[in-house]
Amino acid sequence: MLSYKVNHLKQLEAEAIYVLRETAAQFEHPALLFSGGKDSILMAHLARKAFHPAKLPFPLLHVDTGHNFPETLDYRDRYVQEAGARLIVGLVQDSIDKGRVTEESGANASRNALQTVTLLDAIEEHGFDACLGGGRRDEEKARAKERFFSHRNDFGEWDPKNQRPELWNIFNGRRQHGEHFRVFPLSNWTEMDVWQYIKLEEIELPSLYFAHRRRVLARGNTLLAESEHVEAGEGEEAEEKTVRFRTIGDMTCTGAVESGADNVEKIIQEVAAARQTERGTRADDRRSETAMEDRKKEGYF
Amino acid sequence: MDLLRFTTAGSVDDGKSTLIGRLLYDSKNIFEDQLEAVEVSSRKRGDENVNLALLTDGLRAEREQGITIDVAYRYFATPRRKFIIADTPGHIQYTRNMVTGASTANLAIILVDARKGVIEQTCRHAFIANLLRIQHVVVAVNKMDLVDYNQESYDEIVRSFSDFASRLDNIVEVTFIPISALRGDNVVEKSENMPWFEGPPLLYHLETVYLGSDDNHVDARFPVQWVIRPQSDRFHDFRGYAGRVAGGVFKPGDEVMVLPSGFSSRIRSIETYEGAVEEAFSPLSVAVTLEDEIDISRGDMIVKPNNPPKSGQDIEAMICWFSERKMAPRGKYILRHTTKEVKAIVKEVRYKVNINTLHKIEDDLEFTLNDIGRIALRTSSALFYDSYRRNRNTGSFVLIDEQANETVAAGMIV
Numbered sequence: 001m002l003s004y005k006v007n008h009l010k011q012l013e014a015e016a017i018y019v020l021r022e023t024a025a026q027f028e029h030p031a032l033l034f035s036g037g038k039d040s041i042l043m044a045h046l047a048r049k050a051f052h053p054a055k056l057p058f059p060l061l062h063v064d065t066g067h068n069f070p071e072t073l074d075y076r077d078r079y080v081q082e083a084g085a086r087l088i089v090g091l092v093q094d095s096i097d098k099g100r101v102t103e104e105s106g107a108n109a110s111r112n113a114l115q116t117v118t119l120l121d122a123i124e125e126h127g128f129d130a131c132l133g134g135g136r137r138d139e140e141k142a143r144a145k146e147r148f149f150s151h152r153n154d155f156g157e158w159d160p161k162n163q164r165p166e167l168w169n170i171f172n173g174r175r176q177h178g179e180h181f182r183v184f185p186l187s188n189w190t191e192m193d194v195w196q197y198i199k200l201e202e203i204e205l206p207s208l209y210f211a212h213r214r215r216v217l218a219r220g221n222t223l224l225a226e227s228e229h230v231e232a233g234e235g236e237e238a239e240e241k242t243v244r245f246r247t248i249g250d251m252t253c254t255g256a257v258e259s260g261a262d263n264v265e266k267i268i269q270e271v272a273a274a275r276q277t278e279r280g281t282r283a284d285d286r287r288s289e290t291a292m293e294d295r296k297k298e299g300y301f
Numbered sequence: 302m303d304l305l306r307f308t309t310a311g312s313v314d315d316g317k318s319t320l321i322g323r324l325l326y327d328s329k330n331i332f333e334d335q336l337e338a339v340e341v342s343s344r345k346r347g348d349e350n351v352n353l354a355l356l357t358d359g360l361r362a363e364r365e366q367g368i369t370i371d372v373a374y375r376y377f378a379t380p381r382r383k384f385i386i387a388d389t390p391g392h393i394q395y396t397r398n399m400v401t402g403a404s405t406a407n408l409a410i411i412l413v414d415a416r417k418g419v420i421e422q423t424c425r426h427a428f429i430a431n432l433l434r435i436q437h438v439v440v441a442v443n444k445m446d447l448v449d450y451n452q453e454s455y456d457e458i459v460r461s462f463s464d465f466a467s468r469l470d471n472i473v474e475v476t477f478i479p480i481s482a483l484r485g486d487n488v489v490e491k492s493e494n495m496p497w498f499e500g501p502p503l504l505y506h507l508e509t510v511y512l513g514s515d516d517n518h519v520d521a522r523f524p525v526q527w528v529i530r531p532q533s534d535r536f537h538d539f540r541g542y543a544g545r546v547a548g549g550v551f552k553p554g555d556e557v558m559v560l561p562s563g564f565s566s567r568i569r570s571i572e573t574y575e576g577a578v579e580e581a582f583s584p585l586s587v588a589v590t591l592e593d594e595i596d597i598s599r600g601d602m603i604v605k606p607n608n609p610p611k612s613g614q615d616i617e618a619m620i621c622w623f624s625e626r627k628m629a630p631r632g633k634y635i636l637r638h639t640t641k642e643v644k645a646i647v648k649e650v651r652y653k654v655n656i657n658t659l660h661k662i663e664d665d666l667e668f669t670l671n672d673i674g675r676i677a678l679r680t681s682s683a684l685f686y687d688s689y690r691r692n693r694n695t696g697s698f699v700l701i702d703e704q705a706n707e708t709v710a711a712g713m714i715v
Binding site: 004007008013015021022049050052053055141144145160165168170172174176192 | 302303304371372373374375376378383385397398400401404405516518526527529530531532533535536539541543544545550572573574582583584585586588599623635637638640693694697698699701706707708711
């Protein structure tokens with residue numbers, strides 16, 4: 001019997017593949033939310049495994065704030081080509097132009113919150129009934145309570161106090177017209193699991209994850225990359241440092257850390273020794289104690 | 302690395318969230334920014350000490366009321382093992398969450414307040430752990446600091462819990478540990494305040510408890526989840542049956558039977574992204590190809606002809622009712638079992654269980670929120686199943702309300 005033991009990475013892989021196949025089977029129009037960040041890349045990789053040798057039975061959906069790192073967009077376009085996948089891009093700029101949202105202004109202005117509207121518009125426009133997200137329960141305390149199959153009402157809202165119980169590996173994706181689901185195949189992965197698996201599978205990532213020289217601004221506890229979207233305020237001065245990003249999101253709210261980790265092994269060592277969660281560098285989570293829950297209720301990823 | 306999934310259960314104020322906070326904190330699985338955030342909120346709330354419960358109580362309502370509402374999943378690792386914790390609330394109205402947390406756990410920690418002893422809810426938690434077939438139970442006698450680390454209070458709890466648990470037949474092993482989650486006694490470090498306790502601290506027990514595999518590697522069961530048909534020139538004739546092995550072991554060349562059609566064939570190959578493999582067993586996700594072209598679709602099950610599952614439309618099961626809406630007499634529901642969805646009608650309620658006394662209730666047969674009992678179901682087409690005791694994957698199902706789409710019950714086939 002001992003030979004039938006599988007290690008934790010293999011167990012997590014089998015679970016994620018199961019969830020991806022359930023999504024394809026239970027929904028008519030699923031989409032995989034692809035940001036070019038490591039979690040969505042891992043999820044797309046697992047989806048290719050789940051349906052091999054067939055192509056992905058659903059498109060990739062990228063909500064583009066217009067403030068993305070160019071490295072992320074390059075990576076995205078190459079990945080889509082290589083995987084032979086279909087890509088749909090929802091532009092926050094379109095939502096702004098249509099007057100659906102108003103852009104924030106000031107030094108900490110970010111389009112992060114605006115993405116929700118663009119995402120919900122894309123869901124409605126394309127009739128998606130399930131969006132696969134790379135969210136993990138270890139990331140944040142509100143996410144710790146999320147189901148694999150997470151129900152969203154007609155308005156795209158999450159009701160955390162009234163979630164469907166989820167037992168064993170039986171998922172209930174039944175829905176009324178207009179409702180949709182967020183599905184999280186990586187729910188049980190931790191940041192360490194993700195990195196160990198990336199190493200094991202030799203998955204290529206955008207260069208932003210690895211140490212490089214870059215001009216950054218120190219703001220609060222984070223280092224933001226200097227760019228046309230993030231400008232030095234009064235008393236601030238950009239400095240060139242060796243940094244890398246632990247998460248990749250919008251340029252306006254994704255902080256870098258000083259690091260010399262220029263390959264996956266070094267990153268694993270760094271994660272093992274880290275004293276800050278990876279979202280510790282996310283300005284968007286720091287707006288209030290329950291910032292993530294409040295955004296999720298509105299329909300955030 | 303090994304993976305241990307455990308669940309925690311206790312009544313309101315037994316200190317579950319504090320215990321988990323303590324486990325994470327003392328095993329250095331808490332990050333600086335999390336701790337800082339908790340320190341700040343503890344100060345805001347006027348708490349005297351850093352309130353470790355705030356690490357797990359993530360929802361706004363929970364933080365406001367100081368209670369845990371929903372199952373929260375936590376992750377931590379030590380050099381010995383990786384752990385997934387399902388932290389479940391103890392309120393009476395949230396029993397469904399405990400059943401949910403227990404459904405994927407290998408071990409349950411039941412918290413008992415040393416001052417209150419074994420109370421109704423303790424029995425309820427032990428009963429549920431047993432019902433969901435959790436074989437390892439740890440009774441953590443908490444708040445020992447409030448009884449002056451007195452051995453007699455502890456011994457009394459050991460006696461009364463053992464007495465109750467002797468009637469629970471799925472639990473293989475019960476371990477008692479006196480702790481103080483608040484002060485850290487016997488959680489990660491052995492307590493100096495209780496020299497009379499000779500056992501190891503809780504974390505050491507979690508790291509070393511022997512876990513016979515929960516997966517069944519005897520009865521071959523492969524519920525088909527999805528049919529892979531590439532429609533490409535290169536894989537023109539490829540037809541792979543994708544799924545997760547729910548029991549037993551499959552190898553190329555094995556003679557198999559497909560249910561419900563009953564057609565036989567042999568396994569041609571077991572495919573993965575990395576290429577064909579020599580065997581597949583629970584809980585791996587693979588794709589199976591067969592020698593013969595047979596019409597197979599989602600919901601079918603591939604098994605071995607010499608060891609088929611039970612098959613039929615009449616199902617006897619223990620259920621736990623989750624909905625505030627009562628079970629309708631002869632109610633019709635959607636039943637999900639493995640990858641199959643059928644309709645089911647409640648033919649008869651056999652009895653309900655008073656889970657504080659384990660007595661059968663036969664005069665009130667109406668199922669309301671949190672009720673547990675035995676029913677007979679008739680399904681619209683045959684299910685292929687095993688008893689829950691033999692196989693958690695092929696012995697479990699949920700009932701779904703046809704109109705509201707709400708999951709109203711969890712079932713374990715007898």
